[in-house]
Amino acid sequence: MIAASAPVQRPRDARLLVIGAARAVTQAARVEWVDHVRPGDLVVANDAATLPASLRGTHLASGAPLEVRLAGRASLATEDVSFSAVLFGAGDWRTRTEERALPPPLAAGDRLALGPLVATVQGALGHPRLLRLRFEGEPTAVWAGIARHGRPIQYAYMSQALALWDVWTPIAALPVAFEAPSAGFALDWRSLARLRSRGADFATITLAAGISSTGDPALDARLPLAEPYRLSAATAAAIGDAKGRGGRIIAVGTTVVRALEHSGGRAGSGVADQRVGPGTELGVVDALLTGTHEPQENHYQLLRAFADEATLAVASAALEAGRYRTHEFGDSMLVFKTPGAVLSNSAPPKRHRAWTQVLAGFLRGAAVSSPSASA
Amino acid sequence: MTDLKVAITGGTSGLGLALVREFRRRGARVAFVARTAHTVAAVAQKHGAHGIVGDVARKEDIHPVALQMTAALGGLDVLVNNASSLGPTPLALLADTECEQLELALATNVLGPFRLTKALLGALTASAREGRGAVVLNISSDAAINAYAQWGAYGASKAALAQMSAIWDEELRAEGVRFLWLDPGDMDTPLHALALPDADRTTLKRPERAARELVDAVEAALAKEHA
Numbered sequence: 338m339i340a341a342s343a344p345v346q347r348p349r350d351a352r353l354l355v356i357g358a359a360r361a362v363t364q365a366a367r368v369e370w371v372d373h374v375r376p377g378d379l380v381v382a383n384d385a386a387t388l389p390a391s392l393r394g395t396h397l398a399s400g401a402p403l404e405v406r407l408a409g410r411a412s413l414a415t416e417d418v419s420f421s422a423v424l425f426g427a428g429d430w431r432t433r434t435e436e437r438a439l440p441p442p443l444a445a446g447d448r449l450a451l452g453p454l455v456a457t458v459q460g461a462l463g464h465p466r467l468l469r470l471r472f473e474g475e476p477t478a479v480w481a482g483i484a485r486h487g488r489p490i491q492y493a494y495m496s497q498a499l500a501l502w503d504v505w506t507p508i509a510a511l512p513v514a515f516e517a518p519s520a521g522f523a524l525d526w527r528s529l530a531r532l533r534s535r536g537a538d539f540a541t542i543t544l545a546a547g548i549s550s551t552g553d554p555a556l557d558a559r560l561p562l563a564e565p566y567r568l569s570a571a572t573a574a575a576i577g578d579a580k581g582r583g584g585r586i587i588a589v590g591t592t593v594v595r596a597l598e599h600s601g602g603r604a605g606s607g608v609a610d611q612r613v614g615p616g617t618e619l620g621v622v623d624a625l626l627t628g629t630h631e632p633q634e635n636h637y638q639l640l641r642a643f644a645d646e647a648t649l650a651v652a653s654a655a656l657e658a659g660r661y662r663t664h665e666f667g668d669s670m671l672v673f674k675t676p677g678a679v680l681s682n683s684a685p686p687k688r689h690r691a692w693t694q695v696l697a698g699f700l701r702g703a704a705v706s707s708p709s710a711s712a
Numbered sequence: 713m714t715d716l717k718v719a720i721t722g723g724t725s726g727l728g729l730a731l732v733r734e735f736r737r738r739g740a741r742v743a744f745v746a747r748t749a750h751t752v753a754a755v756a757q758k759h760g761a762h763g764i765v766g767d768v769a770r771k772e773d774i775h776p777v778a779l780q781m782t783a784a785l786g787g788l789d790v791l792v793n794n795a796s797s798l799g800p801t802p803l804a805l806l807a808d809t810e811c812e813q814l815e816l817a818l819a820t821n822v823l824g825p826f827r828l829t830k831a832l833l834g835a836l837t838a839s840a841r842e843g844r845g846a847v848v849l850n851i852s853s854d855a856a857i858n859a860y861a862q863w864g865a866y867g868a869s870k871a872a873l874a875q876m877s878a879i880w881d882e883e884l885r886a887e888g889v890r891f892l893w894l895d896p897g898d899m900d901t902p903l904h905a906l907a908l909p910d911a912d913r914t915t916l917k918r919p920e921r922a923a924r925e926l927v928d929a930v931e932a933a934l935a936k937e938h939a
């Protein structure tokens with residue numbers, strides 16, 4: 338595949354690879370994704386706006402330059418200004434993350450000057466690049482500081498630095514995502530109107546989509562981090578209605594699959610901390626609109642909950658042969674769950690808890706496995 | 713209006729300040745934006761509103777402002793695009809108006825509301841889907857309709873804003889977002905004094921009265937959506 342290097346959310350020639358429920362792999366123009374939606378179906382997307390989560394600054398004790406990438410949070414609450422963060426040393430986004438310098442050695446209590454903000458290191462999270470930080474000051478001043486000083490997390494394969502408007506989907510609402518929920522780039526208001534005219538429905542979940550890769554294999558193996566979300570009563574009702582009338586639930590983005598499955602379709606706030614992969618029995622979601630994922634990516638594992646290895650291999654070959662574009666601004670896939678198939682070849686446990694345990698202290702007991710009552 | 717989440721542009725003087733006060737008086741939660749840090753802080757403290765420093769005429773400010781609005785309020789039900797530019801001051805004939813002065817009027821009165829509405833549309837439609845209703849109020853003027861000599865930059869930009877509002881309203885009705893574009897009348901405000909310094913202020917409408925009428929209209933539009 339080819340890296341999509343221009344920050345255009347909906348290029349006119351964007352393509353779509355469809356994996357049907359009967360394992361057929363077909364190709365279409367992405368604007369035609371709505372044609373695969375049936376009357377009665379419900380499309381659910383993440384309406385998080387993307388934070389400018391990359392903050393440049395210095396380690397106050399040593400004066401060493403660093404880049405902080407905010408990566409996770411225990412809740413969606415405005416008052417919560419404690420984050421997990423991935424740190425890089427000198428250099429900027431033009432250097433591939435794999436080659437970025439380590440941050441200076443940091444210890445709990447160290448302070449970082451980040452533009453107008455000061456953050457205190459709360460502790461390490463089991464890796465020299467991964468720390469827990471807490472910003473000093475009133476939460477509203479912290480958000481103002483992030484809004485003005487922060488920049489979107491950048492990607493070395495892009496031809497230019499991303500601006501905030503490049504990484505907000507058309508439906509972006511609460512600013513809680515650390516990287517763009519980029520599957521939602523495929524949405525525009527015209528396609529939402531077409532959904533409605535086809536007798537399908539649209540709903541949103543608000544989900545703090547975390548960082549997608551760090552360039553460090555040991556760290557990447559621990560992704561995705563736990564992701565707080567809120568499912569509104571209106572969306573829970575829309576899911577119930579769709580299920581009741583025999584409609585399918587189509588998630589926009591892999592993180593939406595994870596959060597919807599975690600919620601069981603019930604309204605409330607929760608923290609999605611499980612992994613979805615081969616062997617996961619999907620109870621809520623029937624189909625997934627997502628980017629084009631390659632077998633070595635984390636996201637690819639999630640596809641294995643929808644389709645068997647042979648079908649995914651056919652899809653991967655089609656993406657490769659068709660020179661599909663990949664990454665945040667790339668082409669898309671629409672994957673329907675193969676009904677009744679045994680999808681697991683290796684059958685790992687349904688839920689990996691190791692990462693959750695690392696984060697347990699950080700999450701202050703919020704790493705629940707079922708959503709709490711509506712906040 | 714308890715729990716209503718309202719964002720207002722140009723909230724530190726004239727009609728914008730009166731709107732901050734009126735929405736607060738009726739129990740709404742309010743975030744506002746204006747350009748001058750110390751007046752923003754003073755109004756925020758006095759009226760228990762969330763103040764944001766920014767300039768809606770600047771493209772680079774829009775998303776950081778929108779981010780702070782939704783972060784502070786936890787969502788958004790009502791957006792009031794109030795901040796306005798007269799164009800050249802003192803007022804000038806169109807033939808004497810510099811292109812840059814027209815550009816500034818368009819940036820503040822048309823592009824700013826367009827960009828901010830777009831940036832906040834996700835939050836507004838989310839409110840509509842959750843049954844809270846969603847309203848965008850764009851402050852218009854009789855200069856959007858009538859051809860007043862020396863009001864060319866302002867009148868042309870307000871006419872564009874009014875037509876844009878009408879089209880937004882047509883297009884977004886199905887999403888549950890309603891648009892209002894209303895003329896508050898000739899008010900005793902700093903903007904009016906800048907335009908017509910010799911006007912008899914006793915003949916001008918109090919901005920407080922205009923704010924009451926506008927908030928009534930927003931309330932009625934929200935009630936209609938619920939009905």
